[in-house]
Amino acid sequence: MPAVTVARFPFPHPSRALCAIALCLAAGAHAQQPQPLPAEVDAALARAKLPRDAVTMLVADADGARAPRLAWRTQVPVNPASIMKLVTTYAALDLLGAAYTWNTPVYVEGSIANGVLNGNLYIKGQGDPKLVIERMWLLLRHVQGLGITSVSGDIVIDRSAFENTVESDPAAFDGEPLRPYNASPDALLVNFKSVNMRFAPDRGGQVAHVSYEPPLASVAMPATVPLAPGECGDWRSALRTDFSDINRIRFNGGFPAACGEKSWAVAYGDPRTYNLRALGGMWAEMGGRVGGQMREGRVPAGLKPAFEFESPPLAEVVRDINKYSNNVMAQQVFLTLGVTQKGRGNFEASRSVLGQWWRDRIGTGEAPPVFDNGSGRSRDERISAAALGKMLQVAWRSPVMPELVGSLPALGVDGTLRKRTLRSGGAAHLKTGTLRDASGIAGYVHGASGRRYVLVAIANAENAGAARAAFDALVDWTAQDN
Structure with missing residues (x-):
């Protein structure tokens, strides 16, 4: 009887197949587990009494060549506060060009x-x-x-x-109508609709001379205010300024002589007529x-x-927006995108432009942002750390990368990060964001190894501002990569 040949098929032994399946499932389960936060970051959150699920954090190579070093709740849409200015300014640089002028x-x-x-x-x-x-x-x-x-x-x-x-x-956003950051955008935005008052003590005359920039037509502005004794302290409250009459500024208190020269920028009480009065x-x-x-x-x-x-070129405007987190300038740029791309100067047109730009330029791999006015001075704007991180990686590879990175506050050097430094002595360019219940930082960190990282860290909670130490610890951890 002839020998019977048994065909050998390329299937593994059943026991090996079961092992392989188990390993794959285990690997998949591990991949879905959130990465642990760095110990120093975790400890800072605990000290601040901020739960881990109040923050989202991402640290990844700027060029996107490797898996992220840290990805914590990165798919969760959060309120980014002023960090949203990164999207507005990069979109403007990308669509209009760094040399664009008004x-x-x-x-x-x-x-x-x-x-x-x-x-x-x-x-x-x-x-x-x-x-x-x-x-x-x-x-x-x-x-x-x-x-x-x-x-x-x-x-x-x-x-x-x-x-x-x-x-x-x-006053609608936070009940602070005299804060210049609450100014509305305007096709003719003169001096951010604010008045800068400068106080110069004259001890001989026992008064402080007051100058105003700009002078407002048909508004009575006193040239002097009495000097007051004591420490400088809360000198604005000591002035007991009355802005209730849009045709007159009153000082019912005094200016502490110990203060030396001081300046105070306030939004004019009738923004609709400000341009006419200023001009x-x-x-x-x-x-x-x-x-x-x-x-x-x-x-x-x-x-x-x-x-x-x-106007100055867009690159200079973007630098002012991001270095000093200027809300109304960001909204001016946001509305300009609607004007230039759709011929309509309203927020709806600009949201449409930004949405289409995001789909074309950043892609649909991550949930797109929710846009409101492009400045982050909003309770409605949303973006995930994964989406923002991807945008920052795209920006890193773009021709306008130098303008965007150069517009961000340099840690310990200028802008909103002038007074913040790293224990490691590392370098970073990061945009900050702060609202009553949202705070964060996002941008680029220079690692000790020479690698560049994208970093996003945002907290949404009643005490979100307490996350600052944890964010600083994350930047330090990112920079110490060698």
């Missing part, structure tokens, strides 16, 4: 003779985020350079580039006159600009 056109209607414009002067705002007092003075000086010292008609400002729906009650006050201080009135309106169709006043 133009503020100025129109002359009528003839000019003997220093008089026989007609109206129009200034059309187009979203310039940095039309601060020094630059507004230059714009008006340029008007005078046309031979105009008096306008027989009206000075008209055109704010139509941004829709009125972007305006909000400055009117500055024009008068420069010797200019208006025969008609300061008012809002539209530039007449067909009228050509006499000149266009150019």
Whole structure:
């Protein structure tokens, strides 16, 4: 009887197959388990009485070449506070380019003779985020350079580039209407709608001289305030300032002589009329006159600009936004994306632009962010650490990486991180974020080994601010990678 050949198939022994399946299941279960937090970070959270499930943390190579060193609750959408400015500023750099500028056109209607414009002067705002007092003075000086010292008609400002729906009650967010960070965006945003008051003690006269930038037309502003004895302390409260009357600033207290010179920036109580008052006050201080009135309106169709006043480039604006966490500048940039990409100056258009940009540029692998106004001054904006980390990795490989990284506060050097340093002496560029119940940091850390890391750490809790020590410990841990 011929021999029977038994075919051998490439299947493992049943017992080996069972072992392999068990190992795979074990590996899968292990992969799904959250990585333990570094001991020093865990200890800092415990001291702060912050539960681990109140934070999300990610540390990964900036180039994305390896698995993350740490991934803790990275898929959970959280309120990032001002860290959301990273998305807005990177999207703007990517879509508009680092050299993008805003133009503020100025129109002359009528003839000019003997220093008089026989007609109206129009200034059309187009979203310039940095039309601060020094630059507004230059714009008006340029008007005078046309031979105009008096306008027989009206000075008209055109704010139509941004829709009125972007305006909000400055007290609505946190009940602090006089804080400049609560200013609403504006197509013609003059000096962030704020007044800077400077106090200079004069011991001989027993008063402090008060100067205002800019001066506001039709607002009574006292030139002096009495000096007060005692330590400097809470000098703002000692002034007992009364801003209840939009036509007058009152000081019912005194300025402590021990303080030396001090300055205080406050938002004007009637933001709707601020631009008109600021322009009117500055024009008068420069010797200019208006025969008609300061008012809002539209530039007449067909009228050509006499000149266009150019803003600093976007790269410089982004640096101001991220270094100093400027909310209204971030919203100006956010709205500009709607204007430039969809021709509409409202938040809805900008949210649509950012959503499409995210899908095209960052991808759909992670849940997309929830956008509101692009500044992080919001209770509704959301993003996960995984999504933000991926964006930071994409940004690291992009042509505008130097501009984005250079815009972030450098640890222990400048911006919102000027007073924070690492025990390890490492280096990092990180954006901070703080709200009543949200805080965090995100950006890039330089490891001792020479590797660059993306770091995201965000806390959402009633005492979120207490997470600062844990975040500092995480940055230290990230930098000590050798």
